[in-house]
Amino acid sequence: MRWTTPAAVVVAAAITWWSASEDFGIGLSLEEIASNFTRARPIIQEFLDPQWSYWPAIVDPFMETVKMAIVAAVIGCGIALAAGFLASKVTSPNTVTYLADKGVLSVLRSIPDVLYALVFVAAVGIGPLAGIMAMVFFNIGIVAKLLSETVDAVDLGPIEAARATGGSRFAAVRTAVFPQVLPNYLAYSLYVFELNLRASAVIGIVGAGGIGQLINIERTAFRYDRLAVIIVAIFVIVFVVESVSIAVRRRLV
Amino acid sequence: MTTTKAPGADVRRQPGARPRKPRRYGAWLLNGAIIVAFFWAIGSLEDLGLADLIGAPAKMWDIFGLMFSPPDWSYFPTAMEGMVESLQIAWIGTMIAAAASLPMGFLAAKNVTARVGSTVTRQVLNAIRSVPELILAIVFIPIVGLGAVAGALAIGVHSIGTLGKLSAEAIEGIDTGPVEAARATGASQAGVMRWGVLPQVLPEIVAFWLYRFEVNIRAAAILGIVGAGGVGSVLQNTISFRRWDKAGMTILVVIVVTVLVDATSSAIRRRLIRGSTAATASDPTTEVVA
Amino acid sequence: MISFQHATVTYPGGVHALRDITLDVPAGQLIVVVGLSGAGKSTLIRAINGLVPLTDGQVLVDGVSVSGASRRELRDLRAGVGMIFQNFNLTKRTSVLNNVLMGRMHYTPWWRVMTGVYRSADREIAMQALERVEIVDKAYVRASNLSGGQQQRVGIARALAQQPKVLLADEPVASLDPPTSHVVMRDLQRINRDLGITTLVNLHFLDLARRYGERIIGLRAGRIVFDGKGEDCDERVFRDIYGRSLTADDVLEARPQL
Ligand SMILES: Nc1ncnc2c1ncn2[C@@H]1O[C@H](COP(=O)(O)OP(=O)(O)O)[C@@H](O)[C@H]1O
Ligand SMILES: [Mg+2]
Numbered sequence: 001m002r003w004t005t006p007a008a009v010v011v012a013a014a015i016t017w018w019s020a021s022e023d024f025g026i027g028l029s030l031e032e033i034a035s036n037f038t039r040a041r042p043i044i045q046e047f048l049d050p051q052w053s054y055w056p057a058i059v060d061p062f063m064e065t066v067k068m069a070i071v072a073a074v075i076g077c078g079i080a081l082a083a084g085f086l087a088s089k090v091t092s093p094n095t096v097t098y099l100a101d102k103g104v105l106s107v108l109r110s111i112p113d114v115l116y117a118l119v120f121v122a123a124v125g126i127g128p129l130a131g132i133m134a135m136v137f138f139n140i141g142i143v144a145k146l147l148s149e150t151v152d153a154v155d156l157g158p159i160e161a162a163r164a165t166g167g168s169r170f171a172a173v174r175t176a177v178f179p180q181v182l183p184n185y186l187a188y189s190l191y192v193f194e195l196n197l198r199a200s201a202v203i204g205i206v207g208a209g210g211i212g213q214l215i216n217i218e219r220t221a222f223r224y225d226r227l228a229v230i231i232v233a234i235f236v237i238v239f240v241v242e243s244v245s246i247a248v249r250r251r252l253v
Numbered sequence: 254m255t256t257t258k259a260p261g262a263d264v265r266r267q268p269g270a271r272p273r274k275p276r277r278y279g280a281w282l283l284n285g286a287i288i289v290a291f292f293w294a295i296g297s298l299e300d301l302g303l304a305d306l307i308g309a310p311a312k313m314w315d316i317f318g319l320m321f322s323p324p325d326w327s328y329f330p331t332a333m334e335g336m337v338e339s340l341q342i343a344w345i346g347t348m349i350a351a352a353a354s355l356p357m358g359f360l361a362a363k364n365v366t367a368r369v370g371s372t373v374t375r376q377v378l379n380a381i382r383s384v385p386e387l388i389l390a391i392v393f394i395p396i397v398g399l400g401a402v403a404g405a406l407a408i409g410v411h412s413i414g415t416l417g418k419l420s421a422e423a424i425e426g427i428d429t430g431p432v433e434a435a436r437a438t439g440a441s442q443a444g445v446m447r448w449g450v451l452p453q454v455l456p457e458i459v460a461f462w463l464y465r466f467e468v469n470i471r472a473a474a475i476l477g478i479v480g481a482g483g484v485g486s487v488l489q490n491t492i493s494f495r496r497w498d499k500a501g502m503t504i505l506v507v508i509v510v511t512v513l514v515d516a517t518s519s520a521i522r523r524r525l526i527r528g529s530t531a532a533t534a535s536d537p538t539t540e541v542v543a
Numbered sequence: 544m545i546s547f548q549h550a551t552v553t554y555p556g557g558v559h560a561l562r563d564i565t566l567d568v569p570a571g572q573l574i575v576v577v578g579l580s581g582a583g584k585s586t587l588i589r590a591i592n593g594l595v596p597l598t599d600g601q602v603l604v605d606g607v608s609v610s611g612a613s614r615r616e617l618r619d620l621r622a623g624v625g626m627i628f629q630n631f632n633l634t635k636r637t638s639v640l641n642n643v644l645m646g647r648m649h650y651t652p653w654w655r656v657m658t659g660v661y662r663s664a665d666r667e668i669a670m671q672a673l674e675r676v677e678i679v680d681k682a683y684v685r686a687s688n689l690s691g692g693q694q695q696r697v698g699i700a701r702a703l704a705q706q707p708k709v710l711l712a713d714e715p716v717a718s719l720d721p722p723t724s725h726v727v728m729r730d731l732q733r734i735n736r737d738l739g740i741t742t743l744v745n746l747h748f749l750d751l752a753r754r755y756g757e758r759i760i761g762l763r764a765g766r767i768v769f770d771g772k773g774e775d776c777d778e779r780v781f782r783d784i785y786g787r788s789l790t791a792d793d794v795l796e797a798r799p800q801l
Contacts, residue, residue, distance in 0.1 A: 157628060157631070157632035157633075158632050158633060158634040158635075160594065160628070160632060161626065161628060161632035161633075161645065161698075161701070162645055162648070163594065163621070164592055164594060164621055164624075164625075164626040165621065165622065165625075165626075165645055165646050165648055165649060165701070165702075165705055166618040166619065166620070166621035166623075166648070166649035166705070167618075167645065167648040167649060167656075168618065168648075168653070170653060170656070170657075171648045171651075171653070171656045174657055175634060175637075175641070175644075175645050175648065176634050176645075179634050179636045179641075180634065180635075182636070183636075
């Protein structure tokens with residue numbers, strides 16, 4: 001281990017240099033950033049002086065965001081309930097189903113939410129439907145994975161008892177496993193609802209409805225004073241919902 | 254064995270009457286609220302165009318076919334170039350966040366900083382965390398110009414929140430022995446941190462950095478849609494102009510590279526430390542559920 | 544009622560848990576199986592309801608071969624065989640009644656199981672089972688809020704709700720204190736006598752076995768080394784079963800005496 005530490009530092013420094021360099025990387029220059037910040041004074045000033053009177057315009061898009069988040073979370077978590085049980089060795093009927101489900105889920109998770117949104121906007125057009133579909137896929141991947149890991153860790157005793165009464169596999173899952181994982185499942189559902197609010201700001205930028213769509217309009221109009229209002233609003237809502245959600249999740253699990 | 258009365262014979266219970274079924278409003282309320290909220294949301298969403306759903310599966314299947322049968326291999330260099338830039342953005346962003354979050358972590362740790370200071374720092378970290386990278390990128394672009402630097406700054410700032418919080422938790426979990434030993438030698442507060450605390454927590458914190466790098470690769474892959482560099486702009490252009498075979502190639506590159514870098518990074522993490530959250534948080538897409 | 548014919552179980556990995564067991568259990572008997580930990584008691588009991596498959600020989604329950612049964616037939620067979628576990632195996636996060644209703648699952652359509660809306664006749668059976676073990680007042684309490692002894696009585700009620708012909712108990716008192724152990728053992732004895740249910744109980748403690756067992760089976764390394772009445776189970780027999788003399792660990796009550 002001793003000699004590996006300096007080696008790791010050298011490798012990390014080399015990667016950093018390569019990534020930052022003008023010729024091979026992104027061209028990161030601290031002086032340039034500093035001078036840009038000085039030159040961009042008026043813009044920064046605009047950001048720091050939000051047009052508060054703009055706020056009524058953001059109410060409707062925000063409501064749309066909340067509605068999309070609810071619909072997507074309900075559908076996504078519903079599907080994830082089945083997908084999660086099938087992705088745990090404890091409850092999956094056979095190895096083929098188990099492996100197939102796990103594989104599908106990890107592919108689902110490897111695709112960023114915005115990429116889903118881009119594809120669904122191309123498929124069903126601009127608007128909240130594309131956004132909901134994107135969030136549904138995004139939610140399935142996360143909740144099913146977290147749920148399957150929780151199922152992996154359940155007490156196996158009640159399952160044996162359920163099988164011993166002559167119950168089917170489905171009955172055993174429903175009566176012996178589901179009650180054990182329900183609080184966790186609810187916590188995960190709340191968690192992705194919260195993620196959806198945040199994601200909606202982002203996927204709306206590619207045309208998938210909600211507050212993000214408004215961000216895109218003001219962004220392309222260079223209205224930084226209005227963007228500031230939207231950002232503050234997102235910030236407040238996400239912060240509040242997250243605090244509530246964390247408190248509730250603590251109590252649940 | 255002595256016969257007569259068995260031990261525990263007097264532990265017999267009262268027969269007891271059947272209890273009434275208690276009303277459990279909580280569960281009904283929760284179910285009801287979810288159902289009502291769901292239908293209210295669907296009913297009141299304007300321009301939802303549910304009719305579009307009917308054709309959607311077939312259309313998705315078509316798109317899927319156009320993307321991958323086969324993808325446009327000649328587009329590989331373009332896609333790869335974008336993806337490499339995304340990796341660089343993620344790396345630089347992570348380095349910025351690492352450098353800034355370490356002191357923030359000490360400031361936010363309850364066993365290092367006084368109550369008021371640590372609570373305030375923690376709230377600041379939470380606040381930073383709740384602004385998505387893409388939004389930060391939108392803020393940085395008019396300031397530093399279009400391109401990868403804006404993306405790296407956005408990722409860097411956003412990651413300070415998570416990394417600062419995780420570092421603070423690692424610092425709070427330390428063994429106090431070495432700290433006292435360092436203090437006993439008459440070291441300054443900074444000396445105690447450097448020699449008593451840092452060596453204990455550094456492996457875990459470095460593992461968190463790597464973990465965050467994995468998360469950031471995903472973020473860096475999409476920043477391009479607002480012009481903050483990386484493969485995102487390639488994705489957006491190919492998809493919105495329906496160049497499906499090129500889009501397929503790009504998506505393939507994004508997924509394969511992400512998975513490969515993830516595998517490498519998480520292997521290093523597991524070596525670095527065993528058994529802590531940083532090592533077991535093996536899947537960056539689910540982040541660490543706080 | 545139960546008949547083992549050259550029953551053999553070898554676990555993957557090569558452990559011979561049961562070796563050529565031949566045993567007949569007439570209807571209505573209360574049999575206690577004793578033996579050291581690892582002797583094969585749990586395996587013997589699980590061979591009866593097919594939770595552990597035989598590698599050779601066969602087991603008949605009421606004339607039906609366990610290993611020859613299809614999945615459907617095996618579930619029918621299990622429905623007629625109640626089982627009680629050392630660790631109670633209750634679903635702790637749900638109510639006592641829901642746990643006992645598990646015993647009615649086999650007779651309930653899937654959609655009722657899914658929604659948790661059982662027929663009133665099945666709820667009545669579950670309530671009566673709870674009354675038989677005198678814990679009906681806890682019907683709507685969360686299982687996790689009960690003491691060990693209470694949880695085991697719920698476990699017994701769950702088995703009784705199946706209205707079984709056979710009752711299997713795998714070390715039902717191993718997690719309980721001595722007075723509670725007697726209470727639970729006497730519940731089993733009473734159920735056996737009142738309802739005439741054929742009962743097999745695994746026990747680690749010899750004094751409990753002698754007190755409650757009509758018939759005692761001694762198991763050692765997967766073989767039957769004793770089969771007889773409790774009073775015939777003396778120090779010499781004991782040595783056959785345990786391979787050593789009696790110690791304080793082998794009896795429930797503090798003094799090692801038979
Ligand atoms: N699932 C299993 N896989 C492999 N070996 C097992 C398994 N279950 C039990 N065994 C082994 O079989 C033998 C008998 O076990 P068991 O029937 O549980 O004995 P007892 O209940 O008397 O303690 C032991 O040596 C045990 O280690
Ligand atoms: Mg056993």
